[in-house]
Amino acid sequence: MKIMKEDNKEWVYWTDKVTQEVKKRVENSPILKKTVKERGYIVYDEKTPSGKIHIGSARGWVIHDCIAKSMRQAGMNARFILSSDDMDPFDAIPKNLDQEKYKKYLGKPMIHVPSPVEGYKHYGDYYFRQCTDKFGEIGIEAELESTAKRYINGDFNKTIKIALDNADKIQGIYKKIYGKSVGSEKLPFNPICEKCGSIGTTVAYEWDSEKEIIKYRCVPGLVDWAEGCGFEGEISPYNGNGKLPWKVEWAAKWPTVGVVYESAGKDHFTLGGSRSISVAIACEVFNYLPPYPSTCENIGKGYEFFLVGGKKMSTSKGLGSGFVDMFDILPAYMLRFLMVKSRPETAIDFTPEGNTLPLLFNEFERVEKVYFGLEDADDRTRQNAKRIYELSSISEAPKKKPFRVSFEFASMIAQILPDENIVERAEEILAKIGQIDRKLTDSEKNNLEEILKYANMWAKNFAPENYRIQVIESISEDIINKLSSQQKESIMSLGNFLEKERKDKEIWAEINKLSEHFSIKPQEIFEAAYLVLLGKEKGPRLIPFIQSLDRDFVVEKFTLKNKESEIKIAETDDVINKKELNQQKITIQLENNVSIKEEKMMNENEMTKKLFYEDPYQKEFEAKVIEIQDTKVVLDRTCFYPEGGGQVGDSGEINGIKVINTIKEGAEIVKVNGQEIPSGGKVFHVLEFTPNFSSGDTVKSSIDWDRRYRTMKLHSASHIMEYFLFQIFGEMERLGTNVDNKKDRSDYGSQEKLNPEKLVEVEKLCNDFISKSKEIRTYPSTSNENIRVWECDNIKMFCGGTHVKNTSEIGKIRLKRENKGAGKERVETYLVESN
Template identity: 25%
Template sequence: MCAQMLWPYREARRIISQLRGRKDAILETGFGPSGPPHIGTYGEIIRTNFVALALKDLGYRPRIISFLDDLDGLRKVPEGFPTWLSDYLGRPVCEIPDPFECCESFSKHMHKLLVKMVDDAGARCEYRFSSEEYASGTFNDAIEAVMHNVELLKRLVVPMLSPEVGARWFPFFAKCENCGKLYTTRVTSVDIDSETVDYVCDGEFGAVRGCGHHGTTSYLNGAGKLPWRVDWPARWFALHVDYEIHGKDLIESASLGKRIVSSVFMRPPILTMTYELFLDADGRKISKSKGFAIDPTLWLKYGTRDSLHLMLYKKPKQAKRLDISRMPSYVNEAFGVAADYYRRRDEFGQPGKRHPYEILTLLAPPDSDPGRMDFATLCNLVAALGERNPDVIKRYALKLAEQVNSDDSGYDVRSADSGLVDELVRKAIMFADDIIATRSAEVELSDNELEAVRSFVSYLRSGEFTGEEIQTRVFTLAREFSISQPRMFQILYALILNQRQGPRLGYFIPILGQNKTADRIEASLAKFGLRD
């Protein structure tokens, strides 16, 4: 497996082809601090780190800029935040008090959350703030170019807008000197010689209305800002950006931005990579303001960082449904990737020849194999046991390792350090309590199906059987009672695990114990009112 086969290296080589002999490269990511950073924000930074590390590995000097648009106006009060924030709707988030009273502003609090996420991952980036960059003059040259090309920009941008918005669109928002809002102002005239604009604050911004103030202000040094579709390419120009990763929902804006860079700022367009969107469990795009955005800390409460990075690394151009209930399978898969690396590590570890596990660990894999476990089965085991004593669970985990190794599946908790075992046991307990316990898989059984289940319970109590014998018995019962095999397994998973699918029963039941399994089935039958 060579580096060229790994997508971060393919992206790195694309960038190198555009550097024209330069060794320095600037990669950008963006964050709108109008709400807490979610997994999409984290994902952009981590994926950009993947590419930056590939560049560094190939002998280049990448820098990552995370640009926080803290001049963005607050459009709505985020779900779960105090209602008094409604008094600040339309104001730049850098001027809104921190509702948690630990930082100097709303946006600085969101920045603090982002920094912790990034630092905990061992990732690297430098932070720039829209308010500071505009005020310091970083965007002045871009704004001057905009003011000299207003009509060209209107021809490029207005066709993408609704007729109502397009009729009043102008490529600059003055900050109202009376109410402090940005997006409610409308430029009425420009004076290039004095570098000023006349404006009126008579617009609407969501539920926010302008105050009606008329004024004149400079268009430089932070007295206003460019609208999003112009601000983004202006960043590329002002910060000398070479590359940015963005979501599929911004394809049109990125294409427009490249045209603006070429025709207004007179620079070659940057390179971009598009990733598919993250969706929540119901298929909705994750959203900070609507309250259905998954925080990476939630993933890490139950899973491992390697599993989170694997989810970000795998097929970035394929949409991913972030159902936290699927997280244990990512943990198992990440363990598998690690196992492959440690078996073959002598083949890798050199510039230009990297293993995917090295990418997941940001080119800093542990010196020795920390070991691994069948985490998905451990979570199901904890749920079925009803036991929460970590020492007891740990004994079952070792029993699980023995069973799994007998199947030669590659997992071996016995080779793991004690810290990893303790961590996985603790996380499995939390996952069983918080996630599995909330599932509902109530089943309705026909008389025939109920009789098959009772026969299985009697079988489990009749002697000691191997996993293979138990698995075969399920197939036999399905045939004897004329029940389809998928239906038979679905019934047993519902009664044992309160879910419609699960681990191989011939593998799982010997670990849980035949009598405990029988007890579990009988308790479920009683709960569903199906017991004699």
């Protein structure tokens, strides 16, 4: 128990204060003292499993769990018991269930209603266990019980007799609190009709105390959700033949179970509310002191609501998120923290939208740092943080601070990395930017995977625009025009500075240096960086962001070399039959700076012979060096495919020096018979560092064959995918494509979402086609040799990339859909690796 002195006053955490007061109350009551000696300190809560249980109920469960934990920490034998009120009548059919099937069960006890899903005892068991099966994950230690079972076992027989013997007194309590009689002809018991099995339509009207028999009738029209059958009979009220009305039942549970603490939502604690009735019955009829926070004189206060977007949780009205659904939004430890950090009298208004989740994770990290002494705080703040952290822990609080990645950083990483091997690649980035200096343990990798999962979910579904990251593929003229001359100069200088690996402090110092040199604010440099990377003026924290991206990619962006131009190639009957093309729109995208010259005749001005077209399987070659520009080398012949047309540039080695990329610069666009075609340009082999050879030298070169071969497989697979995609979904505008050795990514303009089931059909068609070992050919167009054609069986399309020779080389593929916003659909193609 945590007690501290502050300004001559004792400060005690609220759960510990409740623990002290309950213990004092028990010690002053002979009845409670005896009860606790026999059963322990019973902390009790209950829930009617009438349907999907919402997160609001979980606040009560966590509060009761925290009280029981605090009691045990104080050396008390405390038990938290959660009861399912499954003897209650089935009074409404959830919309997701078969209305006709379940209509006949209305009015019957929930234990007599079948479960919607096999494997559960009954309807109530199904909905109750949907939540309680999650208790281990969220750290709730509760004994679970069935109210119906207590009735059947005879646990309530004693209180049932007392209630029926004191029916007039109970009616007087209702009249005193409500100011009028409530069902004065009714006895406080609802039997199960022996004929139709209903418990919601019966009225007990006569009690023989000596024979212990009640007379009842099943009344037609008593309620509007079930129909009584009209049967009249007499029966013993014991051993599960019926139940007490719930306000009487609530009071009866306290002495039956031996409850010393049970709270509830504040709506039950209103003047004249259900708690008022139950407290009065407990004191005046059952002679039992009501559980804390109530006394016979004062009902006390309940806990505040759990709101979602300002709306109270309600099982019957279906508002807000289900308890189980919340595990898709927050990890279990954070869901528990959300409910523990707020005192019971403070409402929780939660929404996953906006920056709620980043702020919640930040708050948790601050509490954790204070707990481990890593952040300064005054005594009260530190003591409060320690208790919150201890009670938020799923089991025992850890001995040392666990490895954590901030939620915002995880969100950024999750958006820029592909799903495959994301944990390993995230670990590489963390090492690169200096957040870790060792390999993560399996447990730490699991924690990293978990936060990446939730951060990615939030970014895709709930994040504000400034948190969403979509790295643009090329820099448009509109973006260039938005940059001032100082922004262009400073961002290009920053790009040159980043050609070498830099620490975060070095980058920040360079930004300040450039700010002074070009008379520009650092914020304007940030805006320029965001524009060329994201196409907007705001984004995540810049330095960690650019450190997380590929360095060469950032340099290319910052030095403004990644401009775009799209060239539409008209389809002609003598090149490729329009019908055979399936009316596809063919677009060649140049990733470099290009110029257009009207009506200039095509002339082959290529300086470098493209060996990859003659033999895409050639891995090694010798060539003469024509030109060297710093780390960029031009050869007279090459097997290296230059980045373009959506295909990544090759990597490899020249004379033992690593080639990190291959690009093409200075291409011109000419029009021939109305067609726009790229011409000329230089193929640059970008080396890791300045070469030790000179122009005129002969060099030995080799490509990274594994990377190239996988890219060839995926590039060929992408054309097959697109052919069958258009067959199933119809023609769509191609917005862009990118293929490397990991996956092909193709974006399409579509006002309708791609149906997942139909996409599975596309995948099956692709794999069936691929499995038939069909030949693939690539060749120059008959109308212009600078336009290349890809052909496989009856599929033809323009493509200047590298490809495999037979579909059998591709193997099985897997397709994945990504919704990239309104009007845009993305299909990703992956190779299914064989074992």
